[in-house]
Amino acid sequence: MISSRRRPTAMISRLGRQEGELIDRSRRLSFTFNGVEHRGFDGDTIVSALMAEGERIFSRSFKYHRPRSVLSATFHDPGCIVQVGDEPNVRAAHRRLRDGMAVEAQTGWPSLRYDVGAANQLVGRFIGAGFYYKTFIKPQRLWPTYEKVLQRFAAGGRVQASSPHGTYDKRYAHPDVLVAGGGPAGMAAALGAADAGANVILVEEEYELGGHLRFGGSEDLVALRELRDEVGAHAGIEVMTNSVVTGRYDDNWVAVLQRELPQVAERLVKARAKTLVVASGLIERPYVFEGNDLPGVMLSTAARRLVNLYAVKPGQQAVVFAANESGQAAAADLDRVGVEVLKVVDPASGGELVRALGRGQLEQVELGDGSIVDCDLLVTAVGWTAPTLLVNMAGDRPRYDERAARFVPGGALPDTVLATGGIVGDGPLQALVAHGRATGTAAAHRALGRADSIDIPELEPAPHPALFRARTHGIVDYSEDVYSKDLVAAAREGYDSVELLKRYTTATMGPSQGKLETINTVAVLAEATGRSIEETGTTVWRPPYAPISLGALAGRILEPVRYSPMQPWHDSHGAKPIVAGQWIRPEHYGDAAAEVRNVRENVGIIDVSPLGKLDLRGPDVSKLLNFVYVNKWSKLDVGSVRYGVMCGEDGVVIDDGVTGRLAADHYFMSTTSSGAQAVHEWVENWLQTSFPSWQVHVTSMVSAYASINIAGPRSRELLGRLVPDVDLSPESFSYMQVRTGTIAGVPGCHMWRIGFTGELSFEIHVPAGYGLYVWERLMSDGKDLGVGPFGLEAQRVMRLEKGHFIVGQDTDGVTQALSAGLDWLVKLDKEDFAGKPELVWQHERGDGMRLVGLQPSDTHLVPAEASQIVSPSGAIEGRITSSRFSPTIGRSICLGLVSARLAVAGTVVTVKLPDGRHVPATVMEHHAHFDPEGSRLRG
Amino acid sequence: MWRNFELEKSYDVVIIGAGVHGLATAYYLAANHGISKVAVVDKGYVGGGGSGRNTAILRSNYLTPEGVRFYDRSVQLYRTLAADLNFNVMFAPRGHLTLAHNDSSLRTMRWRAEVNKLQGVDSEVITPEEIKRLVPFMDVSDDTRYPIIGALYHPPGGIIRHDAVNWGYARAGDRLGVQIHQNTEVTGIRTEKGRVSGVSTNRGEIGAPIVLNCTAGWASLVSAMAGVKLPIITHPLQAAVTEPVKMFLDAVVVSGSLHVYVSQTDRGELVFGASTDPYASYSMRGSLEFTEELASHVLELMPSIAKMRVLRQWAGLCDITPDFSPIMGITEVEGFLVDVGWGTYGFKAGPAAAEAMAELVATGRTPQLIAAFDLARFAEGRLASERGAAAVGH
Amino acid sequence: MIRIPCPNCGPRNSSEFSYFGELGSRPAPDAVDPAHWRHYLYDKKNPAGWTTEKWYHASGCRKFFAIERNTLTNDVKSGRPFGVESSSEESS
Amino acid sequence: MVARSPIRARGPVGREHGWEVSTTARKGGLELCDLTPYSKVLVRAGVLSKAAEVLGCALGLARRAPDGTLVAGTGPGEWLLVSGAGTWPALADEIGGGDPTALTTVVDVTHGGFLIRLSGADSRRVLEKICAIDLSDGVTPDGAVFRSSVARIVCDVIRDDDGGVRSYLLHGDRSAGQYLFDAVLDAGSEFSIGISGYREKEA
Structure with missing residues (x-):
């Protein structure tokens, strides 16, 4: 059977102008949804624009492919995740509409409306939680086949191998105070901190400051404008909107993701905040009842957002289940804009919501008195969740406040982290603002090291009825398709701790990471096990607070590359590059075997600049050499070099190279290229921690000298043509000796008679700026000697x-x-x-x-x-x-x-x-x- | 499922740690040797430590013959585990690729391949073109910063559902009479005249002639309760998962040089891991820099997935030994046995380690399969040479 | 990113440093037996709590120093340099 | 005979003191300039030594000697002296005589490092994309010196404002010069960074 979607009885349409609306009606934008042209306004979210045009279904659920619409109308709305162009999993209830956007639903085959996968609903409970573990066991060889079939149902959008990487960025920041959350308390905190002289960063997840004030009434809007103006005028506050604090790591290392910037897709700001103020507000939680995922069932704040921010009428006839002021306010908003509010059900006066009914969308609501109400909109307001991730990351453990029926911060915060606003408690606007201001001032004082204490007024969570599940069972996790029944069954099977239950049923593991689901999961488990919510506890919130793109995490590609001074020559002479750690080196210039023969018969030159080179000076260098090398160094004459091998304390070979004595207290050590840095650290470690009395100064000279090995029977003749001041004859400059002199007019060059290739050879170290010049001179002046370059491969052979x-x-x-x-x-x-x-x-x-x-x-x-x-x-x-x-x-x-x-x-x-x-x-x-x-x- | 019990006064064997090693050892003691008066005690819940925090990759393409033989036994046991435990552990042998970005790592890949083949394990060095066929999203062009020049391809490697393995062993052990005690923290290990006599817990004393330390992250602290010193340093190992996207990555991909490994679950999420944190710590809070490094390295390999988003990160604890090989067997305290020091390899080793440890308990003799991994090797200077190729290798 | 208090440069991001593990002391090589030497090489206290360890400020002053760090919380007490020249400092 | 910077000279090219340099004119605003040809001398001496006294500059601070040499305290008992191309800082000779109480070392590192100058009002915003140090005036005012990682390359960074305009000198390992120059340019593209040619007697 194929579920079909009827057109709504009446077109859901755009309302007249609303006082706090964000849309700019003068700027029309066009976009497509599943290939069909749509129009919206600048300021619309993708979802608000679609709803204004009558669309209601934006996705299909993961397991049963049930149609999904707006639930919370926020970033975390599980039903509003779409593909935009080549970007998967876009939060369509948050993302602003842009002209030309190509929006597609991610699930639903062949279409959102006619979805074959929805047949899964038929098997219903059959693939409830834990189903996979108990089936497909035999024959085992078929699991990969089953797996392939199951994979087709995977949620999420598509990535394309051809997608460009895009532009991402990072920056560091060092605010005195960072405020996470730009609602009234957060704005007040920023002002309190900035007035106290602190540099402040204020971060808000939405596109504009204000939090719930934005979709409030006239008074709220006036207050909002005042706060916003004051923040905007304050030089000490940097405001980041459409940005989110994704985590607070040790030592107040705070990650802020900025989205949709003019020149970059996303930027990760890494802030070392002296103090962090968490003002993350409250998230409205859904109610668990049969049919609670039908399109047309939404939270009170969702209805208020749609009406007040986007001037979208969410339905024609509504039932409001209102356990708090937010529900009442939603009812008033709906009534104001012409939605027929058929019933406001108040649990405080015995009202009960039993189930929602409808095929593919809400059609009826059954109430506790047995009455059935025909409607296309059901708004619930059953309470709040405090998103405590940031305070938890600072070491605080949430505590269940039974009176307020929600988890609150446990009160174990370090000095560097404070909290304000809804996450702490409830109150009228003035109370939130006063608490925010005082908290901000206190945060500034701590950041600036001021001793004076600040009185922070009390802000207590308000009493709230404990409403989690109706007498019917419904969805607990919308994105994972986990029903309360599944949780009860799993608890009966023994997965009766919240962590085991989460893992077994995957409840809270979806895109909103439990922001909407955790509390109901805990409540259902508590009910199933006869324990209190407090005893049941909650799961550990894990970062990031909101998903963060790989691109933003990676930022600009900063992969250091090191080049020898002779690299331009290699590039222009056909060298095949090879990556050697951070260095790029020539592997060969076309024919490694010919390069070998040329060295053996004539003369070749190789660029060995990446060789480790340490300048060692002081009276105790020979002691050092005796210690780090396995052989003896006390009797090395000035002008001589010696081969040495270094071992770790376990006797394992860690490096080798030659070291020469340039003057009485001056040595020059070469190491392997790959070991250059490690040997430097190794040597410094012994000197600094074990032999601090030894007088040795170590300077890395890797880059100070261009290093060239001239190898082959004609190497002496070649070098001789360029060196006027050193006698290169074997009698005065024999094997394993070192001289300092002038090469091609460049003074201060070291020449070593050593040879990795086994040929007569000279390793020359030329002040790096002259490296290319000397290399070119060797090539030009040795033309008649048959000089040629050779690369790493020829050297390896030799x-x-x-x-x-x-x-x-x-x-x-x-x-x-x-x-x-x-x-x-x-x-x-x-x-x-x-x-x-x-x-x-x-x-x-x-x-x-x-x-x-x-x-x-x-x-x-x-x-x-x-x-x-x-x-x-x-x-x-x-x-x-x-x-x-x-x-x-x-x-x-x-x-x-x-x-x-x-x-x-x-x-x-x-x-x-x-x-x-x-x-x-x-x-x-x-x-x-x-x-x-x-x-x-x-x- | 498993039941809850009151603690008894004594057991034949007490196993500390209800992760895959502890649970599986209990199961094999009961199933293979008829020893079922066994208690598995854990300070948390079943599979709440490394066994539930790893990235669930299985493979046997190690470097040393003893390593290959051992992990191959583990893969064999995993292959039939679902049927053995009557619980679908969802083992998917999708193939495992270890990328080489330079000559020296390619040489190590070939070294592993050759040793693997000599032990009858399917491993082969493949070319960038073959890699591209297996992983179309991989950038195998040679103008990248760290070009991919080949890979070790290990077809039997793959992924499994880690929780299912833990639960499967727990259920099966429970059915055979093993008692699993969650929320039971060991606070001391009692010894008399050089032999173990029992453990103290937050729920009371337990007597036992044999006590196994099957913990990870806390192995050196637990062993210290028995007076046994271990050459272990504990480092966090972090992991992360992205939002789901439609399947595009079939194989498990590892790059040792870039310190990253990645696979895609049936749910469509990418699961990532990296090397252990750079300094010792018992913190499981996780770090931002881990996700930053991870992302930049994954995008080196697959630049077109920059728009995928990380949904969740977490950390577990790894006990690292000097030779990156585990410590299994007897200690100087008679009756106190260890199955520890797993570094980042613990989960994939679970069944084989447990089978061998159960045999050791039952027979009093160290099985040949684990003889090379004894504790005495450090004092005696016989380190296992997995260190020869000590990069990330998940 | 935790911060490590370099005694020379002040607190810096840990990514600027190389970690050298617990401070140990090297036995005199001539008198040592294998067990003691390997104890020095391999055995660590590995405490869950405060420990004294050696770090190197690789991207900064290039000095080694010792710090006390809590391996559970990553809290760090101020660093102390090795073998500084001023006689008032003790080297270890 | 010609010496070259690791950073490819852009625009018209000339010679200064035997070095190949870019002669692109200054445009003002945010700009990046390759000053690698300048003489760079590394001094190591005890913090309480005579040399330290002569250099007169603690760790983390920079000053200018009468001859124009920039003296920067880059490490504990470590100083970087920067003077015009082709010159040798007089201070280096003053301290080079040796100190019987403590080892004093003077090493010419002119060829070992790149030296670039990033200047302009937005230079802080560029640098804070690739450097984790707090660049606010309170922490790193004009004359401040620190060594840290810049775009993953270890650099000596000297805040050396230029006639009231915020400016930073970056000194690091020569082999990474081109990479770092490009990385700074990339970070500065958002602020319309430009390249200016070599400037004489600038230090």
């Missing part, structure tokens, strides 16, 4: 040919120094160094893994890195950590970690390739596959 390991590739998070094959380097006879005890014990044990050179028997087979080395039984005995084809020796070469017992030259191990093949490889004597004696780099 270092592997040479058997140099890479920390983090050939070692991992548990590789201790001896496993990396560093027995020759580690000096266990040193008095102390970081990680020494573990290395002593590792040496004694002699077990663990060992890094070895490996060559596959098939010289052209390059086992993928991470291929496992296995025993005949399939047990893992190691893995290939690095592998390449060596253009230099014309075969595949590897480094690998293998069990210590296999780490004997000549052992043949079995490598299992990712494709499943098993291939033999031989453990080599050296890590180096090429020139193990080092004659080339020493040349």
Whole structure:
């Protein structure tokens, strides 16, 4: 059966001018709803415009696909969630209409009116809460199939892979006082604080200040204008409307979401508020009875908003169930604008609402005396919920006030958070304003560190009848389609604590996150279990207060990128970029193998600027080096450099590099590129916390020097052409030495004779501003020598040919120094160094893994890195950590970690390739596959 | 459902913590070993801790052979759990992708894939094109800040309904005679001459020759009551969920480099997690910066979903060990056993850990499956090498 | 975003700092046995409440310092620098 | 021989003291200017040392020496000296003699960092999008110095108003210069930020 929607008997239409209306009747806007043209006014919400044109159904419910209309006419209205263009889940009772908007209902197939999913209503109770857990169990393999079917019923709008990211923004703010909520108490608080000299930010969720005053009578509107004018005129108050405080985090870190700004879609303001004033007002709560979700059933404040703010007549004939003044005021408003108010039912005088009846929309109301009233509008006013999220986030726990029949703040707030307005208590406007002002003044005094105490007048919650559910059962959670009956059934099954019940039934888990639903959930549970509401307690409110877009949370994309001084050259010479942490580096310039050959035969230059570089000065540097490196440093001559490895206190290798002595008390340390920052912190940590008496100044020089490695048999000749003041001959500048001099006219350059590639090479560090210039000179002045650039890939090949390991590739998070094959380097006879005890014990044990050179028997087979080395039984005995084809020796070469017992030259191990093949490889004597004696780099 | 009982004077086994580990251990004690005089005590409600706060991702694509074997057993148990417990736990093996954004993480992915295959677990390194086919919303172009260069694809991985698992074990245990005591906080653990004799609670004393610590977040504090020190630091782990949208993301997606993981529930919500908070804390209040980082990283991967909105965030507590591997088995106090230190991996391990712990209780012998995860390994310097690939890995 | 009171720069957002965990003391490496060394490496008090820990102001003054922090509430007492030059300060 | 800033020079280009610089004219209003060629010297000394006395500037404050050098207390026992391109601040020589009681270090970091100036009435509104420090006059008045994260790059920020116009100098690691320059421009686009060319003797 297909439910059909009849046109309303009379068109719901736009009323004549209302005193507090927000619409600008001179500005017509056009938009579409489900492809049909509609018109509205500037100032309309999407829903008010649609209602003015007679539309009543804006969505279908999640499970039973029941038609849904206006309930609260606020942001949190569960029935008014639509798709606007490519934006899903737009709150249509809040979002202002814009010209050209394409609005679509999100649920309802094939259309809102004729919805196939509504057939679910037929099975009714059959898919009540907990249904999924108890069905589809067997056969288990079919669950994914059932799942696919169920997914089709998922609520929510659509995202599109083609949607642009959009513009989002963030900013920081440091207000003395931040006021969350711009109703009368909030405005008064802002004024009280600003008058006391505080800088104030006042945040209001609606498009304009005023709260409930906006849809009040003439007196309210006069008061509103006065307050609003005063706020607007005050230089100390920054007002943010259509903005919401989404959370109050530790240390009063307050998140404010600003929506629909001129140049950005949304902006997240992160405010470090000295004090926070919570003035979030009250939310009107729905009543639970049969038919309470029929279109035409709405809250008293919803009716008042529609009439007074948007001049929309919500029905023709109304019944009002009024347990409080808001209900009476709604009845008066409706009567004033020509809605026939057939009955005002007052529970205080015995009136009772039993159920609402109708097919697809409200048609009749059944009252306690058995009478049936024909009507198309039922307004309920049964009480309030205090949205206490912000005070809860500050450590307060809500307390149930039985007299007022609502949860209120528990009174355990830190000094930095205050509350005012409806969340605290009720009263006439003057009382709210007085309380707000005094609270604002007190907040300012606390923020500004003033001692004088402020008398804050009492504001008590007013007594209110406890009305939660009628004698019939109805919807408790509109967006989740959870009925009070479901809750009772779940409680009987044993899900009888509010947290378990919430999880089992999903009540309060939908888009409004319990703002409308929690209290009724608790009340129904209390009733079902025979406990009081106080004993039952409430669930923990969780941030954010209102949903916040991923775009706003992300803000501008701030992902730092670092470039070498030579990047412009790389860009214009075909370098393939590779992301290395924050750096962008050249992987190769087209042909890595050719780059290798050129280095081996002629000369190549590589940009190694991201290398970590620490300038170390002071009389105690050698002590520091002795401590952080595993080898000895006391006897390093001025002009010499040495290789060193650092270990953590667990003996695991954390970094390696060379350090040179430039002058008696002046050293220069290089680290790996990826470890640059960590090593800096590591060194500072030891100096500052363990050895504060050592006199060492550490300065990071990563960016101060452009670093270029000139490698190849002709490197000396090339560099010699540009260096007038340093003798580069092997006799006076030998391997592992450092000189300072002039390169291409640039003074103050360091030159190191070291070589990761295994070739004769010079690593030069040039003041960074001149890096590009020197690079270009090397290229132009070395043209006849065959100079060419090489990238990271060629360097990786050559270092592997040479058997140099890479920390983090050939070692991992548990590789201790001896496993990396560093027995020759580690000096266990040193008095102390970081990680020494573990290395002593590792040496004694002699077990663990060992890094070895490996060559596959098939010289052209390059086992993928991470291929496992296995025993005949399939047990893992190691893995290939690095592998390449060596253009230099014309075969595949590897480094690998293998069990210590296999780490004997000549052992043949079995490598299992990712494709499943098993291939033999031989453990080599050296890590180096090429020139193990080092004659080339020493040349 | 499970019933409420008065506390008895003594039980054969007292299990502290009514999360998936505690509940499942009780269930397997009763179901596999006929030991049903068991009390599961919890200071809160069933599944109210990490078991109800995690992002319900299952996988077994770990790095070490012992890790892979162990988690694979867990996935196997999860596969048949609905039938075993007669409760639909909604396990959906949608496939699990761990993205690699650089050479070194791709190498680690391959390492995991190779170790997985050797243990018979289905894992493979796939290309950006294959990733795009599985996740059409993913930006796999190479002009992004952190280009995606490949992924570890693990088809058996997926998501499950965590509450259903907790409730399923609780119901099944209850039927076999296990007593679940909610709102029962352990305030002390009694020992006599180096062996455990019972626990003190806010509802009274309980005697027991065997006490299991199956807590998360509070594991080191609970163990300290028995005088057992654990190498644990507690960090909050946060998660968030968006408003629902129509299904567009089938697989579970993890990026270790970007510290984020995401999946879409049947309800249409995206569920996100990230790495643990950067400093130790027992606070479950959550932070704004978590959602900020999360959003910016998710949008790096899927820039077109910027308009989706975060609906709710929450936090749980994780007990992190030095080698990112759990601690299971005996302690120096006889009869006091631990099943703790799960870091961010606890939920997916529940069934296998519980099955093994139940066997340990029943037989007095540590099953081979968990032998590598003993407490003594720290003092003896035998750390498990999951640390070799210590990125986020949910 | 909690604030960490840097003894040099004043309170700053925690994102400016690196966290180095509970303060511990390093055993003398020569006399130590494995159990004690690994206790130093791995065992933490991990209290739910006040603890003394080491932080580094990576994005600010680049100094290490100690603070008392409550791990339940994230309340922090003022920081104390290590090894400052003025003799009135005790280093730890 | 030519030195280059990490920030690509926009508009017409000229040379100043061997550096390639933009010569785009000032337009006034909110603008961003690359001053990387300026000499930058890092001094480390004890807070109670002779050097500290000579520098005369506590942590968090900046002052101008008679020769025009800007002295900024950037850290505990740490100062940044900024002087015109191609110059060497006289103060650096005064303190460079060494102090037998405490280690004193003078390091030329001209090439290690970028230096940019953001000036204009809206400069605070630009900076507060990407920097969490309170930029109000009460907390960071003219002459205030702090080091913090700006758009996730560690920067020395010196409030150095220019003839009554609010102005900030940002100094940070050279490699991130282009990134940070672009990030500030992006944050300033809402306020119509412009780029102006290199200015001599500005510091």
